[in-house]
Amino acid sequence: xxxxxxxxxxxxxxxxxxxxxxxxxxxxxxxxxxxxxxxxxxxxxxxxxxxxxxxxxxxxxxxxxxxxxxxxxxxxxxxxxxxxxxxxxxxxxxxxxxxxxxxxxxxxxxxxxxxxxxxxxxxxxxxxxxxxxxxxxxxxxxxxxxxxxxxxxxxxxxxxxxxxxxxxxxxxxxxxxxxxxxxxxxxxxxxxxxxxxxxxxxxxxxxxxxxxxxxxxxxxxxxxxxxxx
Amino acid sequence: xxxxxxxxxxxxxxxxxxxxxxxxxxxxxxxxxxxxxxxxxxxxxxxxxxxxxxxxxxxxxxxxxxxxxxxxxxxxxxxxxxxxxxxxxxxxxxxxxxxxxxxxxxxxxxxxxxxxxxxxxxxxxxxxxxxxxxxxxxxxxxxxxxxxxxxxxxxxxxxxxxxxxxxxxxxxxxxxxxxxxxxxxxxxxxxxxxxxxxxxxxxxxxxxxxxxxxxxxxxxxxxxxxxxx
DNA sequence: GCCTGTTAGTGTAAGTATTACACTAAGCTG
DNA sequence: CAGCTTAGTGTAATACTTACACTAACAGGC
Numbered sequence: 001x002x003x004x005x006x007x008x009x010x011x012x013x014x015x016x017x018x019x020x021x022x023x024x025x026x027x028x029x030x031x032x033x034x035x036x037x038x039x040x041x042x043x044x045x046x047x048x049x050x051x052x053x054x055x056x057x058x059x060x061x062x063x064x065x066x067x068x069x070x071x072x073x074x075x076x077x078x079x080x081x082x083x084x085x086x087x088x089x090x091x092x093x094x095x096x097x098x099x100x101x102x103x104x105x106x107x108x109x110x111x112x113x114x115x116x117x118x119x120x121x122x123x124x125x126x127x128x129x130x131x132x133x134x135x136x137x138x139x140x141x142x143x144x145x146x147x148x149x150x151x152x153x154x155x156x157x158x159x160x161x162x163x164x165x166x167x168x169x170x171x172x173x174x175x176x177x178x179x180x181x182x183x184x185x186x187x188x189x190x191x192x193x194x195x196x197x198x199x200x201x202x203x204x205x206x207x208x209x210x211x212x213x214x215x216x217x218x219x220x221x222x223x224x225x226x227x228x229x
Numbered sequence: 230x231x232x233x234x235x236x237x238x239x240x241x242x243x244x245x246x247x248x249x250x251x252x253x254x255x256x257x258x259x260x261x262x263x264x265x266x267x268x269x270x271x272x273x274x275x276x277x278x279x280x281x282x283x284x285x286x287x288x289x290x291x292x293x294x295x296x297x298x299x300x301x302x303x304x305x306x307x308x309x310x311x312x313x314x315x316x317x318x319x320x321x322x323x324x325x326x327x328x329x330x331x332x333x334x335x336x337x338x339x340x341x342x343x344x345x346x347x348x349x350x351x352x353x354x355x356x357x358x359x360x361x362x363x364x365x366x367x368x369x370x371x372x373x374x375x376x377x378x379x380x381x382x383x384x385x386x387x388x389x390x391x392x393x394x395x396x397x398x399x400x401x402x403x404x405x406x407x408x409x410x411x412x413x414x415x416x417x418x419x420x421x422x423x424x425x426x427x428x429x430x431x432x433x434x435x436x437x438x439x440x441x442x443x444x445x446x447x448x449x450x451x452x453x454x455x456x457x458x
Numbered sequence: 459g460c461c462t463g464t465t466a467g468t469g470t471a472a473g474t475a476t477t478a479c480a481c482t483a484a485g486c487t488g
Numbered sequence: 489c490a491g492c493t494t495a496g497t498g499t500a501a502t503a504c505t506t507a508c509a510c511t512a513a514c515a516g517g518c
Contacts, residue, residue, distance in 0.1 A: 008280045009238045012321055051237045051319045055310035079308045079323050081284035090280045092241055092323075094308050163465080180468070181506070204464040205513040392494080409497070410477070433493040434484040 010081075010090040014059040015046030015131065017095060017138035018072060020102035020118050021155055026171050027102060028124060028135060031066050032115040037087050038128030044135065045116070046093065059096040067116040069105045072098040073154075077138050085130045097138040099172075101155045146172050148228050150191060153212050161199055161207035162186070191217050239310075239319040243288040244275030244360065246324060246367035247301060249331035249347050250384055253400050256331060257353060257364060260295050261344040266316050267357030273364065274345070275322065288325040296345040298334045301327040302383075306367050314359045326367040328401075330384045375401050377457050379420060382441050390428055390436035391415065420446050 018029040030042040045066040049058040059074050074096040081092040107116045119125065121139065126132070146169065156164055166182050186192065193213045198206035247258040259271040274295040278287040288303050303325035310321040336345040348354065350368065355361070375398070385393055395411050415421065422442045427435035 010241050010278055010280055012239050012241060049239055049310075049321070051239055052312060054312055055308065055321065076307060078305060079284065081278075081323065083281060083283055092278070092284065094310065094321075161466090178507070179466090180508085183467080184469095185505095198466095202465080203515050205466050205515090207466055390495090407478075408495090409479085412496080413498095414476095427495095431494080432486050434486085434495050436495055 008090075010092050011086075012049045013046055013091055013093040014049055014055055014062060015044045015080075015093050015095045015134055016059050016063045016074065017044055017077065017097040017135055018063065018067075018069060018105075019097070019099045019121070019138070019142060020105060021099065021168060021171060022102045024167055024171050026121045026174075027118040028121055029067055029069060029105075029107070030117060030119055030124070030127070032117075033128060034114055041128040042119075042125045043128040044095075044131045046095075049094075055094050056096065059094075066114055067107055069100075069107065069116075072100050072105070074098045077134070077141060080130060080134060082130065093134075095134050095138065097141065099142060099151075099155065143173060150189070150217065153214065153217075159195060159197065159209040159211055161209060163207055165210075189220075191220070237319075239321050240315075241278045242275055242320055242322040243278055243284055243291060244273040244309075244322050244324045244363055245288050245292045245303065246273055246306065246326040246364055247292065247296075247298060247334075248326070248328045248350070248367070248371060249334060250328065250397060250400060251331045253396055255350045255400050255403075256347040257350055258296055258298060258334075258336070259346060259348055259353070259356070261346075262357060263343055270357040271348075271354045272357040273324075273360045275324075278323075284323050285325065288323075295343055296336055298329075298336065298345075301329050301334070303327045306363070306370060309359060309363060311359065322363075324363050324367065326370065328371060328380075328384065372402060379418070379446065382443065382446075388424060388426065388438040388440055390438060392436055394439075418449075420449070 016029075020027040020029060029045065031045045033039055033041055033043050045063050046059070047062040047066070049055060053061065055076070056074055060070075060072075063072065063074075064070050075098065077095040077097045079092060079094045083090060085091065085093070102118060107118065124135065127135065151168060151172070155168060162183055165186065166177055166179065169182070170177055191213050192210040195209045195211055197209045199209060200206065245258075249256040249258060258274065260274050262268055262270055262272050274292050275288070276291040276295070278284060282290065284305070285303055289299075289301075292301070292303075293299050304327065306324040306326045308321060308323045312319060314320065314322070331347060336347065353364070356364065380397060380401070384397060391412055394415065395406055395408065398411070399406055420442050421439040424438045424440055426438045428438060429435065
């Protein structure tokens with residue numbers, strides 16, 4: 001095969017599935033398309049990859065341009081390459097996903113004035129392209145990942161109660177956890193530092209506050225420690 | 230952004246990491262490049278994606294063209310998109326991986342007369358591009374996957390002994406397993422059918438032969454059964 | 459100030475899974 | 489028939505998982 005590419009090339013895009021955690025609801029960030037195809041329909045934020053940027057950079061750039069959401073840690077999900085997934089022409093899309101604290105990422109007016117909004121994960125509108133499929137894949141991956149990777153650092157306030165942390169897991173895993181077993185397990189990991197403070201402004205017994213021990217987390221992660229919940 | 234793509238496009242390739250199981254050795258299939266860049270160096274089989282074929286089809290096509298190896302079940306690994314990974318121009322590569330029985334896939338003269346060969350996994354030559362990185366990623370993924378997905382169907386003869394199956398796991402996981410615990414676990418899954426036959430032509434006590442119960446396997450897989458070893 | 463509502467915080471027992479470990483049985487070979 | 493090689497088997501100790509219910513603390517309303 002000669003170097004010069006004789007065939008028409010596939011276009012390359014990135015799409016972002018950004019999950020946002022509300023108090024007790026898992027949401028996903030969507031944009032309303034203003035052009036054909038699927039004009040007026042909701043879709044995942046994303047767009048074409050420039051020739052001088054990495055895939056991850058492209059994903060972050062598109063996310064900011066279309067939704068104003070910044071500083072999220074995107075992880076590669078899967079590459080979707082069916083021939084007919086875009087009605088215009090052949091488009092292969094590398095999908096990324098992330099999980100963020102929703103309150104830190106309220107949608108601003110996006111720079112190109114497209115409409116962006118958070119939707120509850122089990123109440124999303126019908127999406128254009130194969131984005132329903134991408135979203136489902138990301139949701140499944142998120143649930144899988146949470147089982148062997150600890151969560152929280154970026155998803156909770158600096159000081160938080162065990163109840164908040166448990167709620168976070170319950171929201172993502174979409175099932176209830178036993179309070180005592182959860183506490184036993186999570187404290188047993190030794191990643192939380194118990195503080196000499198309790199929460200304030202609650203109309204009942206105040207819960208103790210904890211903080212993540214980030215140094216310990218990094219040490220254990222490097223050793224391949226298993227955080228399964 | 231208008232429909233017509235104003236920027237130079239990245240080229241899209243696929244690369245294949247095909248692991249081959251020998252009796253007790255894990256190998257990987259490489260080709261020797263006959264063109265620049267990296268002419269004469271070994272590399273993973275792969276090539277450009279045509280505009281009218283899926284990524285998986287492209288991966289299988291390139292694999293056959295470059296190595297003659299056919300009928301392998303490729304699974305998507307990761308998409309590598311660093312800007313400088315190909316010295317010629319921007320090339321994004323979707324990597325696939327597979328695990329096959331080596332004896333079924335001896336390398337034939339490839340159709341385009343390139344040299345292809347199997348290399349022991351811990352004795353590979355230095356590879357061109359970022360293929361060392363792709364290979365390492367695939368190897369890690371393979372070990373991870375084996376832990377929660379049963380192996381075997383395509384990797385052993387139809388009738389096999391528990392010793393053979395255990396050896397297969399040991400080769401991939403690269404550690405010894407306890408014979409009694411292994412048997413307990415694997416038989417407890419109920420995926421093996423004990424036959425009324427023993428192996429022949431061995432210079433010691435002959436071991437019982439087993440066969441995979443494929444129906445049962447498919448049933449359990451659908452239910453999300455966990456096959457962890 | 460006391461009653462009520464609400465969440466915090468705690469331990470144990472039963473069951474299940476994991477690990478470590480060593481001998482006898484069978485069949486071939488010389 | 490002695491010796492080599494691998495097959496085949498069970499148990500005890502330990503760790504992990506699950507299920508489960510009561511008292512403690514605090515705020516708010518009366």
